[in-house]
Amino acid sequence: xxxxxxxxxxxxxxxxxxxxxxxxxxxxxxxxxxxxxxxxxxxxxxxxxxxxxxxxxxxxxxxxxxxxxxxxxxxxxxxxxxxxxxxxxxxxxxxxxxxxxxxxxxxxxxxxxxxxxxxxxxxx
Numbered sequence: 001x002x003x004x005x006x007x008x009x010x011x012x013x014x015x016x017x018x019x020x021x022x023x024x025x026x027x028x029x030x031x032x033x034x035x036x037x038x039x040x041x042x043x044x045x046x047x048x049x050x051x052x053x054x055x056x057x058x059x060x061x062x063x064x065x066x067x068x069x070x071x072x073x074x075x076x077x078x079x080x081x082x083x084x085x086x087x088x089x090x091x092x093x094x095x096x097x098x099x100x101x102x103x104x105x106x107x108x109x110x111x112x113x114x115x116x117x118x119x120x121x122x123x124x
Contacts, residue, residue: 005022020081024078031099035050039093
């Protein structure tokens with residue numbers, strides 16, 4: 001089993017920045033990749049970004065490319081999401097997720113483990 005705990009959410013004005021972190025514990029040696037998803041009220045959960053655990057390959061939703069950066073620290077078993085130039089439409093609960101099969105990064109249904117989520121609110 002793998003446990004995921006997110007941190008770093010909050011309220012920020014449009015144009016501002018936030019950094020989310022996800023700490024993984026448990027059987028982290030089995031993790032192939034990790035990702036971030038978000039869900040706004042009344043909407044479906046959407047893919048945001050993913051990173052392979054060992055190779056460092058990254059993947060982004062078109063809506064966040066150039067603004068968000070996903071990174072990982074294998075020594076600390078953490079994955080971070082640096083969010084710049086935030087927009088009101090980025091407001092959502094952000095979830096960390098882990099261990100999709102190879103090349104199945106974009107759909108949440110493939111991820112085995114999930115964090116509890118952290119709220120990000122961007123005011124206009």
